[in-house]
Amino acid sequence: MAKSILEVKGIKLAFGGVQAIDDCSFHIEEGTITALIGPNGAGKSTMVNVISGTYRPDEGHVILDGKDVTRMPNYVRAQHGLLRTFQISREFANLTVLENLLVVRQGQVGESLFGALFRAKRWQEQTKELVAEANDILNTFGLYRLRNEYAGNLSGGQKRLVELARAVMAKPRLLLLDEPMAGVTPALIERLGHHIVELNRELGVTFVLVEHNLDVVEKICSRVVVMALGKQLADGTLAELRSNQAVIDAYLGGGARERVGS
Amino acid sequence: MTIFLLNIGFGLVTASVLSLLSVGLSLQFGVTNFVNFAYGSYLGVGMMLAYTFSATLHFPFWAAAALGTIFTGVVSMVIAEGVLEPFARRRKSLFYMLIVTFGLSLVLDNLLQIFYGVDFFQYPVAQSSPVTIGPFSFTNAQLEIIAIAVVAMVGVHLLLSRTRLGKAMRAMSDNMDLARSSGIDTKNVTRWTWFISGCLAGLGGIVLALNIVSFQTNSGETLLFVIFAAVILGGIGQTYGAMLGALVIGMVTEISTSFISSAYKQDIAFIVLVLMLLLRPQGLIPAKGKA
Amino acid sequence: MTLILGYVATLLVTFFTYNIFVIGLNIQFGYAGILNFTVITFMAFGAYFYAVFVMPHADNSSQVFYILGLHWPWPLAMLAGIVASGALGYLVGLIALKRLRSDYLAIVTLATGTLVYGLFGNNNKLFDGWSGLFNVNQPFQSVATNHPNEFSWIFVVFSGVVMLVVWLFANRLYASPLGRSMRAIREDQDVVDSFGKNSFKVRMLAMVIGSVIVGIGGVLTIQYIGALSPAGWTTGETFVVWAALLVGGRANNLGAIVGSLLVAVIFNEATRYIPQVPSHPNLIPNLRNVIIGGLVILSIWFRPQGVVPEKKASFLEVPLVDKYAQGFPGEEPGGTLSPAASEA
Structure with missing residues (x-):
């Protein structure tokens, strides 16, 4: 088994009575592209913020390269090669x-x-x-x-590319992408996916993507972590998860099977 | 000990004045999400208008005060509609909104001085000798100030809890996007918020002038950061927090005069402000759902 | 002739010192996005501390009181004044630069200004209260003895050189990677943090550097005039600096020069000689403040980038072959994505 570059252990975080993350654990292997998926409100983006150091969890640990970074401010984590992009483009x-x-x-x-x-x-x-x-x-x-x-x-799509290019310039080892394909044309989704795979292959950057578009996930991610209601629900390849009843239930409703399967 | 108790009484009066002012600022901040640095000047507008109505035009004082209050509300609304909202619509960044309100404060303060000069004024109300109530001692004016503040706070409470306008204001304060998408006429509510905020500032200015008896156009100017201190203490945008903040700041500043020179009582407010910013910037009552 | 020459000298010194104030504020606001609503307090700090370091012990028999009175040589006292101003910047920064909204920082600067003003004014023992300090030792007195204007013109040269140094410093800072970090923080502090830079430290640096520079201007002011009282540093004065920066153009030190010239020199001087209205002694200063405040608001409305806008960075580079010369990937050729700058 490859070495894990990132481990989150028993993370709990509540905002004013809402338990956004409730005892969530998973790990990310070095050199992989992992998707973090789940229904809205599952706590995915919050998790990205916990990992990158924007939020400090109430409980639990974030371990980067075997080192506990839970108490480190975000800029120190970034100095260790843990970088992120944002859900909404935040160019200078x-x-x-x-x-x-x-x-x-x-x-x-x-x-x-x-x-x-x-x-x-x-x-x-x-x-x-x-x-x-x-x-x-x-x-x-x-x-x-x-x-x-x-x-x-720049246009919205161009800004998304700038975000990714900027992250590459910072020489990341682990790059967290928070919905990189949100609001992007299909042709550009294709390109962004291509860039991510290339960066992974050529520079060995480990990726964690929060993503809703399961086509993208299927194409570029080797592993998928599913979150629901602030917990880690399942992980594996997308093919494995398709037959996982808990995952199907989490996506709720009759169309769920098709959505996960599509 | 007697002085200490007396100061608690004065603290109550100062807290009453501050409560009007901090609630007014807090309501407006909650809805528009930027601090109005011209707010301190609205105090001057209120106190001087009330002076004109009572001393120059010989209205009974209660009517002059009411007119001063309402006119300040109108001034606040007009400034918001005429200057601030157009800037906000152009999506000027927070930086620029703050600078604009700061610029407005300079314009208003100096306009007031142009009209009224630098003299000291006094409302044409009879000065009564203090009344002793238990360990406390108040002038009639001070008792009226406390009463006005209590009535105004109950009014604000009823506004926020009972009326559609108040509920809309709360909704916008909590989540602007949600409020807009749920069909609230945000423009109209914003307009009324500026009016109410201005009324509270004007009324606050008038009772401040009543309390200090002899006043100048800029007597309210330096109070701005004391108001901020109360607002931040209570949690910015939190109306009930602002009332609590006003009570704490009012009490602490007045009680401090038992131990130090009263020239430094504003410094106490500054220290509270600094401590809050360093230790608990979200205020004593943090806003709901804010991470 | 003597009178005119003296007047011109004073104008030049005013121009140079305001330039220094505006550059100081530019580093804080234009570079790093820090709202300092009490620029003039830092000026006063520099000036007052210079004075009490350079003046001899207070002569209490003449009812003048101030602290220290160390009678240091003026260059050392100048340094002390500058350090004092920088230290105040550091303190304000410690309170307000910690990941707080820019409103809070603005409030803290405003509160600091109110507080310092009250403290210095009400307290006779610090800097002689409301009457302020006068007969402050001026530099170059031993050289300039022949003619009343000699000191003025020596000081024109001196303040001009200081301004030049400040200007060169500010421009180098702007072009440097540190300056770039400051401007990035102005745009989005969190993102800069997320790329491994301690944005608090960088903002603090901008705050302190700006305060030091404004402090230098403050020292020059009191050196030239030889006196300063609280009446000389009111909120209106802070606005003159802000108006000059906004009219001239933020984040461009050439804009600082243009702004100081237009606002601090031409406007201020043009209105100085309007005769007073006897019944209303404050009318002219009041009107001036109304106009300055209005100028700030109007310039944000009509020309937020100022007369001299921020310059776009350009770099010496080896041209590449554009892989996508045909157009932007993922878009139709000739589509919507021609460089959008034309619309800006």
């Missing part, structure tokens, strides 16, 4: 697309006040290298000719 609107990428790379010389003032030569060189790197990434994502546009001026 008044920065250009290229700058959106440049800003996220960690460990730049000119990020400290001293470096910014007194090591200008060094960070100017570094920025030049980063620009080349970022342009490469943008070209892969078909955003090259938009590199000098303000990110806020």
